[in-house]
Amino acid sequence: MTPPILILTGYGLNCEAESAHAWERAGAAPRLVHLHDLIEDPTPLREAAGLMFIGGFSFGDHLGSGLVFANRLRARLRDELQAFIDRGRIAMGVCNGFQILTKLGLLPALDGDSFTQTVSLQQNECGHFQNFWVRIRFEPESPCIFTRGLPAMDLPIRHGEGRVFTASKDVLAKIERKKLVPCRYIDPETGKPTQRFPHNPNGSAKAIAGLCDETGRVFGLMPHPEAYLFPENHPRWDFQKTRGELPEAGAGLALFINAVDYLKAS
C-alpha cells in the first residue's frame, strides 16, 4: 500500500516540491492540492492518509506567521479537519506549517481541544529571519509517531518567528508533563538542550523545536527535515566525505519514513 499524502499549497507557501519529493522517497504518494480547491471540494482530504502543512510565507506572514491561513482553515474546513484527525490519520507541519498548526489550535491541542490556540510562535529573540543549521535531539518518551527511535540530527532552520511562547506557565508545564515535546535544540558539544544562541536559534522556551498532540499523530516543528534529503545538503558534507562518513541519504528523510511505516502498520 502506498499511503496518499495531501500537501496543501497556495497563498505564499513554497516548500511543495521538496516536501513532495520527501514523501515519494519515503514510499508515499504525495498529492499537491491548492487550499482553494480543497475548500471547494474536500474529497482529497477524506481520501488522504496524511496531511502536510508546508513551509513558506502564507499571506506574507504579514499579520503574524500562519495566522491568515489558519483563520481560513478554521472558518472553512474545521469539521473536515476534526473528522480527519478523529479517523486516526496523521498531520505534519514544518515551519510555516507548524505555525499554522499552533494558530489553528491543532497543536498542542491540550485535552483534545483542537481549535483553541494556546501556543504562539513568536519573533526570534534576535529580531529577524535566520537560516543556518542546528542540531536537534528527539525525546524517546514522546508519543510522536514521526520521531520514534531517531538519533539526534542536524537540520536547517529558516524562520523569523520560531520562539515557542505560551500564555501561561501552566500550559508549558502541561505540555512537558504530557511529553508533547518530541524534539529540542541541543548544544552539539554536550548533547543537552540549550537556551543559548545559535544552538537554540530563536530563544524558544525549554529549547522546544517541535510539538505533537497527545495522540502523537499530529506533529509540527520549525527545522526543515524536507531540506535534508540528499547527503550533499549538509553544510559539512565535504568533510564527512573526506572522513568516509557521508550517509547514503539526508537524515531528514527518516521522519517521513517513520510516518509511512506507521501508516502501513495501522
Added chain:
Amino acid sequence: MAIRIEIGPKPGVPDPRGAGVAHRAHAYLNAPVKACVTRDVFLIDTALSDAEADAVAAAISDPVAQDRARNRLPPPAFDWLVEVAFKPGVTDNVGRTARTVVQDTIGRALGPYEEVYTATQYFLTGALDRDAAERLARELLANPLIQTIRIYSPEQWAAAAPDTTPPAMRDAREPEVRAIDLEVGDDDLLRISREGILSLSLDEMRAIRDYYRRDDVRAARAAAGLPAGPTDLELECIAQTWSEHCKHKIFSALVRYTDETGATREIDSLFKTYIKAATAEVAKRIDWLVSVFSDNAGVIKFNERWNVLFKVETHNSPSALDPYGGAITGIVGVNRDALGTGVGGEMLCNVWGYCFGPPDYDGDLPEGLMHPRRIRDGVHHGVIDGGNQSGIPWARGWERFDDRFIGKPLVFCGTVGKLPVLVGGRPSERKEVFPGDFIVMAGGRIGKDGIHGATFSSEELRQESPAQAVQIGDPITQRKMYEFLIEARDQGLFRALTDNGAGGLSSSIGEMCRLSGGAEVDLTDAPLKYEGLQPWEIFLSEAQERMTIAVPPEMWEAFAALAKRRDVEVAKLGRFTDSGLLRVWHRGRLCGELSLDFLHDGCPRMEIPAVWTPPRVPPPRALRAGDRTAWLLKLLASHNIRSKEFKSRMYDGEVKGLSVLKPFVGVRADVPGDATVMRVDYDGIDGIVLSEGVNPFLSDLDTYAMAASVVDEAVRRIVSVGGRWDRIAGLDNFCWPDPVLSEKTPDGPYKMAQLVRANEALYDVCTAYGVPLISGKDSMKNDSVRGGRKISIPPTLLFSALGRMDDVRQAVTMPFKCAGDAIYAIGLTRDELGASEYHRLRARAAGQPHRIGGAPPSLDIETAKSLYHALNEAQVRGLIRSSHTPTLGGLAVAFALAALGGELGARIELECVPEKRAHLDALLFAECNSRFVVTCAADRTAELEAVFRGLPCARIGSVMAAPELSISFFRRRVVQVELDRLRRAFRTGFAL
C-alpha cells in the same frame, strides 16, 4: 472615517522589533533610547458593524501574545510616540493581507477602493528632546519620501483624538488626452522634454517632430481623428521606448575611439562589435546555446529534461531613494524576467551583489543622500524579504565598498531559472504571438507607481510626488501569479508572456506586439488601484507584479477561470494584430497610434567621442621586508574582505532542498566558498555552478585589466569547485558613470574610452575561453550631483557565470581538510599589486589614498586554459582535497581563509610559489589571475604533479593540526598567527 484597530504585545511579552529599534538608535545615532515598544495600527476604510469590527480585530491578532482594541490600546509609559504611516498611493502589503482577512471574517467582498491601511507606533522612552525624536523618526524609523511621521508627547497624545483618516488616494480627474505641439523651436522642444521628464535629446525630439510631419502619418491621423501632433500617450510611449534604460543608446552608438598613440577608429556599436560578436564567435564551437539576447533572460541547454536561464539586473536609482522598496522591487522584478522567458521559466535561485559607501562612513555626506549604512540595511532587507517570501533560495551574494558609491549604490539582483526542454511538445524557448490573440494583463493593479522610472534622472526624482517615485514589491501577489502562470503554462492556456517592468504596458505590449506585427490596446478594463489615472499613466505605470500574456481567444475562458481559482486578477486589454501599428484606446476614444517601425527603429543614433589616456597613478611608498602579520590581519578586517555572514544568514538559502555547495563553507560554515553548486531537480546528479567576478577598483588603472580580470575570476571560481571549464556561460552587467561628453561631463571621452577598453577585454577573454555571453544589461548614468558636488561611481562590470557539473557529488570546497595534506600553489604570481586591496590599504594608511598604483593583474590566456583543463582532470581523478582561488588579498588571505574554513593550520614556504619577478609583498598580496591553492593527500602528490607537468604548479607547504598559520620566505618568518586572531580580524564589525 475608518475603523481603527491597535494591536500590541501583551505586557511582559518580549518585543524584539522594539528592542531592535532601541539597539539601532544607540548604535547608529547615539540616541539615548532606553526602551521601545511597538504596535501595529490598522485603518479599515469600510463600514462594519461593531460585532464585525471586533471579529476582525480578533482575526488579525494573536490571542496568546497580543492585546487589541478599537481606536486605542492603553499606552505603555513613554516619552515620545512616533507613528509612521504610508503616504497615499504607496504599496501597503500588510494592509492588503488585512483586507483579505476582513473579507474572510465578514463573509463578503469589499468594494474596489475599500482598503485597509497600516501604520506602526513606536513608544520611546529616554532623555530625548523633540528634535532628537524627529531625527530618530526620519533617519531610522521612516523614509519621508514614502511615509508620514507623526510625533506625540504624552500630553499631545492624550489631547488628540485617535486618527481615523485613511491615507487614500482621492483624485477624481476625468480622463483626458492632451495633444502636444511640436511645431516649435529647438529651445521649446528641449523644454518639453525636460518638463515632461522625457529625457529625450534635441536630435530625438526633432526626429519625433519629423515623424509627425510625414504625409502618410498626417493622413492616417486625420482619418483616425487624432491630432496632428503627438498625444501625451504617444510621446510618453516613444520617450520610454527610446530611453537609455530600454534602448541602450550608448551601447548602440557610433564611437570615435582615440587610443594612447593618437590613432583613431570608429566602432559601430559596442554591443554589436564586442558582446554580440563574442557570442557569435563562440557559438561556432559549441552546441548548447538555446536563446541569447532575444528574450528576457539568456537560455542554455542543461540536460535532456531542462534548459536553464539566467538574468541579472540592476536597481540603483530606486534603491538610493528608498533602499527597501527599490531593492525588493529589484529582486522580484528580475524574478519576472525569468518567468517571462520563453513560455514561462521556473525559478531556481537568486543572486545578489551590492556596491555601497562604507557602512561606517564618517565623511561629508552631500545634502539629500542617505547614509550608506542605512542604504545597506534597507537594500539587504528588501532583497531578503523579496527572495524569502517568494520561496527562492539565494545562491551567491557579495558586497564591495568604496567612498564613491555614497552617491549611488549599485544593487545587482539576478535569477537563475529552468525551462522544460519541451512544453506541450513544443520547444519552450519559442515565443510566438498570433494576430487575434488577446492581450491579457495578470497580477497586481495599476497605480501611479514608478511612472517615468525608465526616463527619470535621480535629481528630478526628489521633486516628484512619492507615489510616483517609488515602488514597493509585493512578493505574495507575485508568488500567486507565478504559480498560476506555471499551472496555466502546463495546461497550454496561453501562447507567450512577458513581464511589466520599466515602461509598464507600453513596453511589454510594445515589445510583444512585434511578434504579431501590431496591437489594438484597450485600457478601459485595466484594473486600477484607485481612480483618477489618465490613459497615458495607465499605459506607462510601472506598478509591480504584472505580466502581459498572449492568450488565444479559445483559451480565454479556461485561463480566466483558473486565474479566479488561484486568486489572481486578470484583465483583457485588447488584441494583437498584424497592422504594423500600436493603437491604444480608452473608453471608446483612440488615445494614440504609432507605427511599430518608427517606435522601435526611429530613434536617431548617438555619436560619442572616446579618448584613452592611460592614467598615471603612483604606487604606495615601498615598505621594507619584514613581518607582514599585521597587514594580513588588516586585510582580513577590511570592508571588502571581512565576513559578510551576519546579513547573509537572513537570506533563505535552503528552500527547495537542492543546494550542494552553499555560499558559506567550512567546519563552522563561516567562510565564503569560491562558487556555489545546486541540483536543478530531485532526479539528477548533474548541477549548475554559479560564480561572479567584480572589481571596480582596477578601473582606476585600466578597465581592460579590470574586465579581463573579472571574467577570469568568475571562470576560475567555477573551475575551483569542480565545474567544467568548457561549459561556462557569462552575463555582463555594466554600471558606468555617464560617459557622454557634455557640459555636465567634460571627462566623458575618458569614461567612454574606459567603456571601450572594458568591452575589448570582454570580447578577447570570452572568445579565447569559449565563454558565450548569453544576457546582460547596462546602467549608464551612475552619477550624483548634490550640493554642487559630483560623485561618479568607479566603472563597474559584474561578470556572472553559470557553469555545469556532470556529477555534483564530486564538488570540491576551499577549506583545508586534513592535517598532513600537501599544499600546492597553481598559476604564476607576478608583481601585480596595482589597485589591490593591499595597495589601497597601504595608501590609506599612509594618508595618500591616491597612491594605489602598480601593475594591474595581467592574463596569460593559453596558460590559464591549460591550468583549468588540468585542474578539472585532477578533480575528476579525486586528487583534490580542497581548492581555493585567491581573489582580494592574494595568496595570504587565501591561506588564511582555507585554514579558518578547515580549522586547521598551515606551514607555507613562500619562495616555492611559482612566480615571475615577484617580491615578498607581491607573493603574499598580489591579486594575480588564474591561480589556485589546492591540497592533496600526501600519498597522491605524485599523481597530482603528473597532471600539472609543464605548468606552473609547486608544492609550497603542508596542512598542520596546530591552529596556526606560518609563512616563511627563505627561512625568514613573514607571517605567524593563530587562527583565533585571524578569525577575530575576519569578524570585525560582524553584526554591522
